[in-house]
Amino acid sequence: MDIGSENYCRFLNGDNDGLREIIRIYKDGLTVYLNGFVHNISVAEELCEDTFVKLCIKKPKDGKKGSFKTWLYTIGRNTAVDYLRKNRKHITVPVDECAELAEPLVEPYINIIQSDRKQAVYKALREIKTEYGQVLYLRYFENFKNREIAVIMKKSVHNIETLVYRAEKSLKKQLERNGFVYEEL
């Protein structure tokens, strides 16, 4: 049982400190991940909180088995997709202006993207297709394996493998457009 599952069991047994520990461990990473959907860190933080509320109200037993983090990110993703569906907008923004118009990462979330190298990659991830950015963020910033990403994104492992392959090609192109050498990063 991983640390997330252990703390979740504590919470299910009535110990609210278990929940606090879960939020302490996962809040920042999950918020930055959800920011990849909504491009607004304030909304992403709200969706992150909604995810934890869902967990507490539904109290599903599935979080006790397997990877808690995979399961939590799956619920988070569903929460973000529901939000986007309900707020389906027809106001559009030029793709190349998205990164500038979106709220910049602030404390504490900027700490997830610490080095200049990671910042360059993170900026480029937000400039390529959303799904490409999501899959690469989960791989390289959150260290999920392909089979875990498949669960989160509701795809087969095979789909994820091809998606990662295409996403890396796209990222390389975008980094070069931004003046970085892919191999050096």
Place this chain on the structure above:
Amino acid sequence: MKNYNEMADSVLQRVNDYEKNRIIKKEKIKKIAVPVICTSLCVVFAAGFYFGRTNINKPNDGNGVFVPAIEIHEKEESAASMAHRMVVFNGNVYTDSTDHFQWIYGDIEVLTDKFLGNSINMIDEWSDKSFYEKDFYSTDNGEIYSVKGYDTDFRLIMKTEYEDENGNKKTSYSLMERLNGISLNKGGELFGDRLRIKDNIKSVKFLNHNDWDNGIHNYKSLDNVSDENINAFIDELYAGEFEYAYKTNPEIYDTNAQVHIYIELNDGTTVTLRLIDGGYVGYDKMPWFFVKIPGDIFNIIFNIQN
């Protein structure tokens, strides 16, 4: 921005408020509903006895729907900027419709029929509209084939090569479907003419919405539903009329009263349906477009999750 303690306090407060409201609602329901239900039962029983059985979930009487062609704008919102694999063929855009269930239980390679041409990796985030009008322009380099038993106006297969996380070369086969730029009136125009469900069913499985939502692939068979009832459901699906729920019922996805059905066909393909409380049945690859079918037939399949 909240620190983790502030967020934890807020979460616990919201959960507390939710539980309080739930208890208050329960008490209200007991006080009001019991006498109302008793009275209503008497009225309903009397009416039913007098008028005979009525069907309260009538199919929609609309005139069909038009699924617009995929529109490519120079300006895209982030939600629309999804990385669909696509290819242009005969002036139409086909998108990847292969899902998790298809990869695990199906075999697309055996359906590969005639070679039609090579797709060229010319479409990316910076492509303008003209790129979506040139045949065989695609998001990927690959080979395009027709699909055994299906019209090329609806389905193609794309064969591509890629490398996995260990650098091993692999081959991928994807089912590509044209689900845009088409008009649909009756369910049979999609589920029959295109997807070929009737008289072609090998087995039917389902996934309850909670498992689907949490990424738990706990597929179960519809063992307790007779073939006769499944066929009746398909008949109603064919006969029902499409509606565009984004306009008629925009809250449709807000409920957890859903179930996901996987119809495995004899040729190895799978049709994934989403059933939503109220008689709505949709093809998973076409969000917001639903056929509404009668409650009694619908409920036989919908209630299997219970």
